[in-house]
Amino acid sequence: MKDFSIEKYFVVGPENTGGRPVLPIIRAAVEAGFTFLQIRSKTASARELIVLLEDTSRLLREMGKSDSVALVADDRLDVVLAARERGAKVDGIHVGQSDIYPEICRKYLGDDAIVGLSAPTGDLVHYIEKGDFSQIDYFGAGPLHPTDTKRDCGLDAEGNLIVRTLDELTHLAEISPLRVTVGGGVKAEDLEALAATGIHGFFVVSAVAGADDPGAAARELVEIWDHAR
Numbered sequence: 159m160k161d162f163s164i165e166k167y168f169v170v171g172p173e174n175t176g177g178r179p180v181l182p183i184i185r186a187a188v189e190a191g192f193t194f195l196q197i198r199s200k201t202a203s204a205r206e207l208i209v210l211l212e213d214t215s216r217l218l219r220e221m222g223k224s225d226s227v228a229l230v231a232d233d234r235l236d237v238v239l240a241a242r243e244r245g246a247k248v249d250g251i252h253v254g255q256s257d258i259y260p261e262i263c264r265k266y267l268g269d270d271a272i273v274g275l276s277a278p279t280g281d282l283v284h285y286i287e288k289g290d291f292s293q294i295d296y297f298g299a300g301p302l303h304p305t306d307t308k309r310d311c312g313l314d315a316e317g318n319l320i321v322r323t324l325d326e327l328t329h330l331a332e333i334s335p336l337r338v339t340v341g342g343g344v345k346a347e348d349l350e351a352l353a354a355t356g357i358h359g360f361f362v363v364s365a366v367a368g369a370d371d372p373g374a375a376a377r378e379l380v381e382i383w384d385h386a387r
């Protein structure tokens with residue numbers, strides 16, 4: 159699936175929904191207009207993740223969104239392969255700097271798969287200029303703000319939290335050979351300024367999964383983003 163949009167990107171797992179079932183929240187995000195889904199859990203078993211990918215893939219099919227909303231898993235190449243083996247349409251994987259190498263993900267998932275990579279903390283300009291990103295389809299960058307969802311996000315070697323400034327993101331959008339989605343503490347009130355940086359999309363966990371009314375929250379995010387772009 160090479161024709162995909164990272165504009166409105168929802169990341170979710172069972173630990174993010176306040177004890178509520180995940181699937182209705184995914185449905186609400188897709189109905190609101192989110193364009194990309196990532197299943198991410200640091201607590202679920204491999205089986206739980208496989209079933210969640212299967213259920214999400216089925217949901218997208220029932221909604222007629224299999225070809226327009228991308229579905230990937232965080233970190234777990236094994237889980238993606240197993241879900242595909244069982245018939246789920248899982249479009250790819252998102253990996254970080256200490257995860258399975260993107261080129262190995264590409265090898266096992268195929269040329270048509272989506273392979274996303276988290277940009278490292280620190281000097282992105284140097285990283286972008288020197289890197290070989292031929293096996294990758296997009297970058298995830300952040301955090302914009304500190305976030306409880308991922309407490310290790312943005313920590314440098316000394317354990318200091320580095321957030322991305324809007325100026326930095328504007329520069330990143332200019333020099334990046336790939337599309338960039340920005341997340342980490344992103345809320346509705348950030349979207350206008352984020353869109354103005356020229357980055358291609360935003361990703362959220364808690365702004366939707368932690369909301370009292372995930373559907374209303376997702377609709378608000380989509381509306382503000384679409385209006386600002």
Ligand SMILES: Cc1ncc(COP(=O)(O)OP(=O)(O)O)c(N)n1
Pocket residue numbers: 167169196198232233252253254255256257274275276297298299308339341361
């Ligand atoms: C879209 C997106 N961007 C960044 C991340 C973070 O990935 P990673 O650095 O591997 O950290 P974990 O999510 O695995 O804790 C992401 N998942 N998605």
Ligand SMILES: Cc1ncsc1CCOP(=O)(O)O
Pocket residue numbers: 169300301304305306307308311341342343344361362363364365
């Ligand atoms: C930066 C980051 N990367 C993967 S999850 C995450 C935190 C985003 O969580 P939230 O949208 O709840 O702040």
Ligand SMILES: [Mg+2]
Pocket residue numbers: 232233252253254257
């Ligand atoms: Mg990871």
